Amino acid sequence: MTPVLSVLQFAARHGRWLLVLGLVAGVALPGIAAFMEKQLPIAVALLLFFSALRVGPRQAFGATRDIGQSLYFVLALQLALPIIFVLVLIATDWRSPLAFGLALMLAASPISGSPSLAILLGKDSAPSLRLLIAGTALLPLTTIPVFWMMPDLVAGKSVLGAALRLLLIIGIATAIAFVIRGFFLKNPGPAGLGAIDGLAALTMAIMVVGLMAAVRPALENNPGGLAFNLFIAFVANFGLQASVYLILKRPLPDQSAGIAVCAGNRNIALFLAALPAGVMEPLLLFIGCYQVPMYLTPILLRRFYR
Numbered sequence: 001m002t003p004v005l006s007v008l009q010f011a012a013r014h015g016r017w018l019l020v021l022g023l024v025a026g027v028a029l030p031g032i033a034a035f036m037e038k039q040l041p042i043a044v045a046l047l048l049f050f051s052a053l054r055v056g057p058r059q060a061f062g063a064t065r066d067i068g069q070s071l072y073f074v075l076a077l078q079l080a081l082p083i084i085f086v087l088v089l090i091a092t093d094w095r096s097p098l099a100f101g102l103a104l105m106l107a108a109s110p111i112s113g114s115p116s117l118a119i120l121l122g123k124d125s126a127p128s129l130r131l132l133i134a135g136t137a138l139l140p141l142t143t144i145p146v147f148w149m150m151p152d153l154v155a156g157k158s159v160l161g162a163a164l165r166l167l168l169i170i171g172i173a174t175a176i177a178f179v180i181r182g183f184f185l186k187n188p189g190p191a192g193l194g195a196i197d198g199l200a201a202l203t204m205a206i207m208v209v210g211l212m213a214a215v216r217p218a219l220e221n222n223p224g225g226l227a228f229n230l231f232i233a234f235v236a237n238f239g240l241q242a243s244v245y246l247i248l249k250r251p252l253p254d255q256s257a258g259i260a261v262c263a264g265n266r267n268i269a270l271f272l273a274a275l276p277a278g279v280m281e282p283l284l285l286f287i288g289c290y291q292v293p294m295y296l297t298p299i300l301l302r303r304f305y306r
Helices: 003-013 015-028 030-037 040-055 057-061 064-092 097-107 114-120 126-148 156-183 189-211 215-221 223-248 256-264 268-272 277-300
Strands: none
Touching: 003 015, 003 189, 015 030, 015 114, 015 189, 015 215, 015 277, 030 040, 030 189, 040 114, 040 126, 040 156, 040 189, 057 156, 064 097, 064 126, 064 256, 097 126, 097 223, 097 268, 097 277, 114 126, 114 189, 114 256, 114 277, 126 156, 126 256, 189 277, 215 223, 215 277, 223 256, 223 277, 256 277, 268 277
């Protein structure tokens, strides 16, 4: 085994702890975090590429029944759930950065690292990849009623443009990975899959450094607000994952974990480039805090998913 392959195998075995190191580095090294924040689009594309390369086209698309199920869950998680939450906001007149942050999270598609998180949990990543592709494809449509109900966040054209750009990135990265897997890497074997998992784990660890860039200032200037936002982020993320997993565990035992991972881990950072800076600035603390439960999922929820 070559030294490079040995390093990648090591990264695959200890990927969960690499994510923890990334979280710590993002808070402890603000200069590096600010630099990595600018590289996030590249990291997103690479992570999706490695996820699609590992799964392959046949397993990703699955049967027609599986594709239909993915569309159903996208409509439930990205359309019905945020609409219900926004109706609650309207009824209670709850208007705060935290409320808007939660609404954006529920309206967002799964993060590009969802298949990798499923792998780190020891679960099938194909349901996560299918839900990621379907969720991103439908995002331009599912966000319309949600933002129509939230006039303070109306920015329809920019949101649709950001969703379409993300869809283009996902389409290109997935297509290249499927071509390589279909023609040049048909049977990668355990060693090859381990190397791919290692590359994905390293990419995720680098991503989380950039995503934590907004947390360090809050730690120094607003520790109480940071603690409260972090608590709500854990409750929302793990609550969604646990609820979906327990509901689907019996009817869909092979897919429940992958779908649950997508339910809680949403690409809320997508809206940073889509909505006005004046609207998003108050939400940055919650967005940063939400990265923590996402990247601690493989450690804190591994026993739960077992």
